Amino acid sequence: MDFDLMITSFPKLVGATIVTLKLLSASLFFGLFLGLFFAILRLNKNIFINKFAYGYSYIFRGTPLLVQIFIIYFGLGQIEYLRTTFLWVILKEPYWCAIIAFTLNTGAYTSEILRSAFQTIKPGIIEAGKSLGISNKIIFYKIQIPIAIRQSLPAYGNEIILMMKGTSLASTVTLMDLTGVAKYIISTTFKPIEVFIVAGGIYLFMTFIIHNVIKYLEKKYSFQQ
Amino acid sequence: MELLAFGKTGWGDELFYATLMTIAVSITAMLVGFFFALIFTPLKLSKYKTLNLVGNFYTTVIRGVPELLVIYLFFFGGSGAIMYVASIFGYYEYIEINAFITGSMAIGIISGAYSTEVFRGAIQSIDKGQFEAAKVLGINKFGQFYKIILPQMLRLAIPNLSNVWQITLKDTSLISVTGLVEIMRQSYIAAGSTRDPLFFYSFAAVLYLLLTYVSMKLINKLEVRYSRGY
Secondary structure, eight states: OOHHHHHHHHHHHHHHHHHHHHHHHHHHHHHHHHHHHHHHHHTOSOHHHHHHHHHHHHHHHHSOHHHHHHIIIIIGGGOHHHHHSTHHHHHTOHHHHHHHHHHHHHHHHHHHHHHHHHHHSOHHHHHHHHHTTOOHHHIIIIIIHHHHHHHHHHHHHHHHHHHHHHGGGGGGGTOOOHHHHHHHHHHHHOOHHHHHHHHHHHHHHHHHHHHHHHHHHHHHTOOOO | OGGGOSSSSSSHHHHHHHHHHHHHHHHHHHHHHHHHHHHHHHHHHOSOHHHHHHHHHHHHHHHHSOHHHHHHHHHHHHHHHHHHHHHHTTOOSOOOOOHHHHHHHHHHHHHHHHHHHHHHHHHHTSOHHHHHHHHHTTOOHHHIIIIIIHHHHHHHHHHHHHHHHHHHHHHGGGGGGGTOOSHHHHHHHHHHHHTOHHHHHHHHHHHHHHHHHHHHHHHHHHHHHHTTTO
């Protein structure tokens, strides 16, 4: 055990954690909206809209995240037309490519989580709202969405943890996130176990925090018995 | 598509073999995972706190740390660890383990953590009366597990194991970083030499979709088979 290496690499790895957290929060933020959007499309009665939303979630859940990042980072740059548009400003940056890939990926999973949450809402609750003369729009925003969010908290907590682990793939497109820096230190010092303990410890710490925050929220917003 | 032609002109045969490699790694990793699950599930269900702790440590660490980091640990640390063990037995030559074994072991350990959770959940959801009835009938411990608990457990576990299989299949794409030529690595090589990454990575995505689709169909059949009588 090389404790000196563990101590000297700790600050570097903590610095890299900030990149990981930035990637995670940005993709979760955009992914939540995307997921909500596609969950609503899934509940639409129009079969084409429905199938489109299903196809989106099927493709992004059925392929590895690595393929998705590579298609966006290496693949899209190949289209000549894209290079002339303003989109190229975003797509030439690995940072934004990673965020786009993560957003699309987590959006697919989130849409499934929210869809099943919407479907488990008891019809009686919506009927109660209707009989009180509340408009459909208000019922949706003030009754269905809050209940769905509460219902999906445990599953969404798992998704946040999965996504946090997913951000490690950013290191494959040259970003120096926690895994990227860990790999760099391993490949220069050839001390994989020490670095794994420190970097893994940081990841576990984040998992622990996320897990407990979700647990707290679940308790706070639990239904009155 | 001439890019996908078989033979020397296209990448068809290379990608075909790469797909077989992905399937082989996934199956090996899944079996390695079952082996780990077989060890750690009893530990998690044990009456003893220390054994519980060991089981929980395994599943918590593996499920809380990115797959890529575990793969790097095996990739960079694997041969070192084997050489250390070999040096105890007096063997000091350089030993290199091949990428297939490193990859399947790394993915297998990850898959094992998920399988452990699935088996634990399945065993716990079996009615207590089943255990007691088996005991009352005087069936020995071995028979209790293999004839009474296991068949009931499999029915409950298969839907979740199919999720584990999907995760494992997708995780194999990550061992492309170790240089094992599976779908992802082959697409990377092909994309590099033809300068057509969009086509090859999209094709890789199609291959993965095909694999997940076909395996889902097969697992559904298995599910029906094990749910007979319910």
